[in-house]
Amino acid sequence: xxxxxxDRAYDVVVxxxxxxxxxxxxxxxxxxxxxLLLEKQDLACGASGASSGMIHGGIRxxxxxxxxxxxxxxxxxxxxxxxxHLTFRIPFLLPFAxxxxxxxxxxxxxxxxxxVYVGTYDLFQPLKGGKPSTxxxxxxxxxxxPSLRPxxxxxxxxxxxxxxxxxxxxxxxxxxxxxxxxxxTWTEATTLVREGGRVVAVRFRDxxxxxxxxxxxxxxxxxxGGWSPRFGRANGIQVPMRPGKGVHLSLDRRHGNYxxxxxxxxxxxxxxxxxxxxxxxxxTDDDFFGDPDDLDATADEVEYLIDGAxxxxxxxxxxxxxxxxxGVRTTLFEYGVEEDDLSRDHRIYDHAGEGSAGLLSFxxxxxxxxxxxxxxxxxxxxxxLGRAVLxxxxxxxxLPGGDEVPSPRELAARHGVPEAVAARIVFRHxxxxxxxxxxxxxxxxxxxxxxxxxxxxxxEVAWIARHEKVRRLQDLRRRCRxxxxxxxxxxxxxxxxxxxxxxxxxxxxxxRAELSDLLEVGWRERRPVLDGWQLAEEELLRAVHRGLGxx
Amino acid sequence: xxxxxxxxxxxxxxGGMAGATxxxxxxxxxARVVLASKAPGSxxxxxxxxxxxxxxxxxxxxxxxxxxxxxxxxxxxxxxxxGHPYRLLRDRLDRLWNAIEFATGxxxxxxxxxxxxxxxxxxxxxxxxxxxxxxxTMAAGDLAxxxxxxxxxxxxxxxxxxxxLVASGAERVRSLGGPASRHVLLDMFRWxxxxxGRPFDLARMLEAPGAAEEAGRVLRRVLARxxxxxxxxxxxGIDPEGRVAxxxxxxxxxxxxxxxxxxxxxxxxxxxxxxxxxxxxAGVEVLRGExxxxxxxxxxxxxxxREVVARSWVLASGRFVGGGIERRGELRExxxxxxxxxxxxxxxxxxxxxxxxxxxxxxxxxxxxPQPLLAAGLRVDDALHPLDAxxxxxHPRVFAAGAxxxxxxxxxxxxxxxxxxxxxxxxxxxxxxxxx
Numbered sequence: 001x002x003x004x005x006x007d008r009a010y011d012v013v014v015x016x017x018x019x020x021x022x023x024x025x026x027x028x029x030x031x032x033x034x035x036l037l038l039e040k041q042d043l044a045c046g047a048s049g050a051s052s053g054m055i056h057g058g059i060r061x062x063x064x065x066x067x068x069x070x071x072x073x074x075x076x077x078x079x080x081x082x083x084x085h086l087t088f089r090i091p092f093l094l095p096f097a098x099x100x101x102x103x104x105x106x107x108x109x110x111x112x113x114x115x116v117y118v119g120t121y122d123l124f125q126p127l128k129g130g131k132p133s134t135x136x137x138x139x140x141x142x143x144x145x146p147s148l149r150p151x152x153x154x155x156x157x158x159x160x161x162x163x164x165x166x167x168x169x170x171x172x173x174x175x176x177x178x179x180x181x182x183x184x185t186w187t188e189a190t191t192l193v194r195e196g197g198r199v200v201a202v203r204f205r206d207x208x209x210x211x212x213x214x215x216x217x218x219x220x221x222x223x224x225g226g227w228s229p230r231f232g233r234a235n236g237i238q239v240p241m242r243p244g245k246g247v248h249l250s251l252d253r254r255h256g257n258y259x260x261x262x263x264x265x266x267x268x269x270x271x272x273x274x275x276x277x278x279x280x281x282x283x284t285d286d287d288f289f290g291d292p293d294d295l296d297a298t299a300d301e302v303e304y305l306i307d308g309a310x311x312x313x314x315x316x317x318x319x320x321x322x323x324x325x326x327g328v329r330t331t332l333f334e335y336g337v338e339e340d341d342l343s344r345d346h347r348i349y350d351h352a353g354e355g356s357a358g359l360l361s362f363x364x365x366x367x368x369x370x371x372x373x374x375x376x377x378x379x380x381x382x383x384x385l386g387r388a389v390l391x392x393x394x395x396x397x398x399l400p401g402g403d404e405v406p407s408p409r410e411l412a413a414r415h416g417v418p419e420a421v422a423a424r425i426v427f428r429h430x431x432x433x434x435x436x437x438x439x440x441x442x443x444x445x446x447x448x449x450x451x452x453x454x455x456x457x458x459x460e461v462a463w464i465a466r467h468e469k470v471r472r473l474q475d476l477r478r479r480c481r482x483x484x485x486x487x488x489x490x491x492x493x494x495x496x497x498x499x500x501x502x503x504x505x506x507x508x509x510x511x512r513a514e515l516s517d518l519l520e521v522g523w524r525e526r527r528p529v530l531d532g533w534q535l536a537e538e539e540l541l542r543a544v545h546r547g548l549g550x551x
Numbered sequence: 552x553x554x555x556x557x558x559x560x561x562x563x564x565x566g567g568m569a570g571a572t573x574x575x576x577x578x579x580x581x582a583r584v585v586l587a588s589k590a591p592g593s594x595x596x597x598x599x600x601x602x603x604x605x606x607x608x609x610x611x612x613x614x615x616x617x618x619x620x621x622x623x624x625x626x627x628x629x630x631x632x633x634g635h636p637y638r639l640l641r642d643r644l645d646r647l648w649n650a651i652e653f654a655t656g657x658x659x660x661x662x663x664x665x666x667x668x669x670x671x672x673x674x675x676x677x678x679x680x681x682x683x684x685x686x687x688t689m690a691a692g693d694l695a696x697x698x699x700x701x702x703x704x705x706x707x708x709x710x711x712x713x714x715x716l717v718a719s720g721a722e723r724v725r726s727l728g729g730p731a732s733r734h735v736l737l738d739m740f741r742w743x744x745x746x747x748g749r750p751f752d753l754a755r756m757l758e759a760p761g762a763a764e765e766a767g768r769v770l771r772r773v774l775a776r777x778x779x780x781x782x783x784x785x786x787x788g789i790d791p792e793g794r795v796a797x798x799x800x801x802x803x804x805x806x807x808x809x810x811x812x813x814x815x816x817x818x819x820x821x822x823x824x825x826x827x828x829x830x831x832x833a834g835v836e837v838l839r840g841e842x843x844x845x846x847x848x849x850x851x852x853x854x855x856x857r858e859v860v861a862r863s864w865v866l867a868s869g870r871f872v873g874g875g876i877e878r879r880g881e882l883r884e885x886x887x888x889x890x891x892x893x894x895x896x897x898x899x900x901x902x903x904x905x906x907x908x909x910x911x912x913x914x915x916x917x918x919x920x921p922q923p924l925l926a927a928g929l930r931v932d933d934a935l936h937p938l939d940a941x942x943x944x945x946h947p948r949v950f951a952a953g954a955x956x957x958x959x960x961x962x963x964x965x966x967x968x969x970x971x972x973x974x975x976x977x978x979x980x981x982x983x984x985x986x987x
Contacts, residue, residue: 296916299909445708445746458710491814494675498713508677508719515676523918530910530924531878535871540596542925542962544813546918548598549676 010036012381013202013217015189018048020362021223022172023374029179031389036215037181038204040188042475044169046225049478050327052282053275055079055368056160057128059121061344068344069124072368076128076161078395083402085430086167090273092158092259118156130159145258147313162275165367166478167428171399186471192235199359208471219381222361226292226328237354239361240333242342245288247301248280252320252486255279264308268340272309281309285339288328297324297528320533322486323525332364346373348380401430415440417447424455428480436463451492453485461496465503473497473514474521483522488541516551555857559583561982562861564842564886567594568968569953570867571826572654572975574835577983585836587854591823592873598811599689599818600672600682603969607631615695615728620668621683622648634899634958636970639933650976655684660791661825663690671695673782673810675712677719680811686818688796692782692808694721694729699779703734708741712784717810735773739766753786754817758793767802781805785812789821842886848948863948863982868955870928875955882906882927890940892930893957894923921960928957935978950978
């Protein structure tokens with residue numbers, strides 16, 4: 001049903017609800033511009049939602065892109081300031097796998113070089129509130145991490161910040177909306193409308209309602225990430241980039257309390273790290289020229305990751321891998337360079353030369369630098385509009401809930417909910433956790449713990465459905481990790497769907513369709529990793545959802 | 552430790568529906584039977600339905616009354632699904648009904664007698680599920696039998712079940728001969744520990760003296776003219792002797808039933824307990840623990856520290872939940888180390904070896920499709936002897952039953968309990984030297 005919605009004019013139309021799109025929308029809105037954000041799926045559905053979940057300074061890029069490391073480290077500090085509830089420290093160990101120290105000149109050089117390298121990184125640590133590195137003897141190393149394979153000779157430590165990258169993205173969009181931006185998820189920009197060599201409007205289609213609309217725009221910002229090549233082809237513009245596919249694996253629990261830097265079979269650096277309630281193994285990096293909507297992790301990517309992690313932590317072979325997940329990162333285009341050596345810098349393309357004045361494309365960048373990238377992009381937008389606006393304040397104004405981190409213990413006692421659950425709610429909502437739990441004060445049944453894996457309370461599902469731009473049930477994957485944990489949604493998907501349906505006015509058919517959709521996404525992530533006890537979990541999931549649910 | 556050694560006719564490995572049926576069928580013929588059970592498995596997690604077969608050929612709009620019976624449906628599955636156990640046993644499908652009647656009769660404390668056609672029972676997901684039979688506490692909710700309005704109940708103040716969603720399952724099959732329905736919230740568990748109670752908590756609350764009667768009075772107050780039966784969430788007591796459903800019904804003056812359960816499952820635990828009680832009453836010796844060092848008939852195996860020597864073995868160890876089949880980089884059977892050679896779809900062809908293939912290549916992208924990986928198990932001959940990699944019978948007195956036998960994906964074809972009862976019954980009789 002093609003029902004035209006009203007045509008409106010905006011200063012800026014942002015295409016793409018990843019962290020850059022949401023960040024630009026927030027910055028533009030805070031500077032007083034009128035903003036429309038269009039996202040064809042949900043916020044954080046692409047690379048932003050499939051990042052490693054770190055706002056690291058990028059020690060890897062220190063020698064090649066020192067500026068990238070500095071900017072990332074500085075901005076990581078700002079993110080810590082505007083969303084303190086959403087970050088957590090991950091101490092990394094960089095073990096030495098070489099022979100007895102001092103036995104060979106080469107080994108001594110390796111030790112020395114690593115220490116200098118990490119020591120140089122220490123110079124950036126104050127920017128992001130990180131701790132300086134330490135050197136651990138073999139004895140100290142095995143004391144802090146007994147699961148490491150025997151025969152290691154020590155380590156240096158490296159302090160980084162973990163973050164829930166999906167919520168970071170969501171919070172930026174919510175903040176943009178608070179400052180007046182219109183955020184439309186599940187709404188795809190279909191066509192750029194041009195007049196006299198200028199892009200003047202964007203046509204869009206709402207995938208949920210089937211509505212079509214047109215928004216007139218002073219400037220259009222293309223932040224569609226891995227979808228840019230497709231978007232460019234459809235609209236006759238070039239967006240040069242080297243898209244790369246990155247795959248991660250999740251374990252059903254924290255496999256240790258330290259991140260471990262290990263070396264993959266091809267010599268690449270990778271990691272096994274504790275992250276929220278699970279551990280993550282990452283990351284692959286391969287050129288990808290396919291359809292970003294049609295991705296799967298392959299058997300060799302899964303093996304590659306497990307092999308790399310098991311080279312230092314053999315017990316990961318016995319761990320239960322709950323899912324594989326992936327994204328397409330955009331890196332700057334360069335010919336004849338290995339994927340890992342591509343710059344993590346970013347670039348803004350102005351398409352005026354292609355008969356599309358008023359259109360900017362953003363390519364590259366890092367999660368940790370999203371705010372600075374957004375600021376730079378917003379400066380360009382402002383220059384193109386030629387308007388006087390407020391100064392950028394995205395580095396000092398907290399994201400929603402970021403003004404204070406309440407004590408989970410106090411909240412748990414005051415509202416009568418389990419402390420572990422309160423801690424998760426504080427982590428996700430910061431000071432707004434109080435508002436979330438107030439729902440449970442007014443309606444005691446909202447204290448029902450919907451998911452014990454992720455600590456999701458019924459009240460939180462209701463809060464998110466009311467306030468966090470939820471249009472589809474699967475959006476809760478990115479708001480509160482619904483059905484992402486070891487349970488796969490076994491006993492929480494249905495109750496959560498029921499609560500969301502009540503809040504959002506879904507009838508039974510819609511509820512079942514949403515549940516089916518949520519479970520289908522999970523199935524695609526579990527398919528490549530079905531092994532060991534995860535197969536028993538899968539048997540139960542199928543018995544309940546397919547067998548009993550008829551979904 | 553010769554004093555601890557048990558010599559018996561039949562060792563059954565696995566205490567779920569397949570193992571219990573095998574043990575009871577062997578015991579019926581007078582055999583001395585030992586059953587090894589390490590933990591409740593799929594049967595203990597089941598939702599209350601005994602799913603045997605639904606007609607694969609009928610259209611979604613075929614009325615209940617025009618659908619083929621359970622045995623006829625199994626025959627059609629046998630005709631259309633190459634790897635399915637019913638196909639393998641197609642020449643003996645005339646005994647399927649004997650097996651279902653035997654197993655449900657043995658467990659009649661919990662299971663309602665089967666009628667020969669499928670009952671249609673609501674699920675918490677708003678779906679009507681066909682099953683050859685179900686728990687006694689569920690029979691009054693059979694959508695093909697309710698004459699009048701079906702009252703679907705949830706609990707006021709409890710978010711675990713949404714009666715509107717449950718009732719939508721009845722609306723969806725109304726044109727097939729199902730009843731009209733309406734839904735209400737019963738004001739029963741509003742107080743805080745009730746509102747937050749998990750299914751087992753609620754089941755225990757209802758078993759307390761007077762609680763079922765109080766529930767019946769609450770239900771009576773919301774009844775309207777034309778209501779023919781009421782269905783409630785599946786928490787109407789763990790112990791069948793508690794007769795919670797009957798007591799609510801007596802007080803309310805209307806037939807009362809549970810709908811099916813997802814997890815955690817009160818009906819699953821109820822069935823598990825009934826199985827254990829029946830095994831004990833029938834004189835089956837149950838040993839707790841894993842089977843170790845078992846090499847097969849006439850050789851000693853260790854079960855929970857006891858040494859057992861059996862003339863025949865029935866392997867009823869389940870699939871992935873039960874632990875009978877496992878995958879650690881490669882699919883295998885864990886107790887006798889048998890190869891995993893049977894599955895469904897393209898992998899029903901016994902010449903295709905798939906045990907070492909990566910998981911993604913044994914699954915289909917559409918989760919609704921039958922999944923070969925989830926259908927993987929032992930290949931058996933038509934006497935239920937497991938076969939080795941060369942297609943030879945492993946041992947003339949080793950039999951396999953239930954989900955450890957490959958070729959069916961119970962979640963998508965709805966034959967899990969039927970295969971368990973049929974293969975269990977056949978294997979138990981064969982193992983006891985009885986004519987199967």
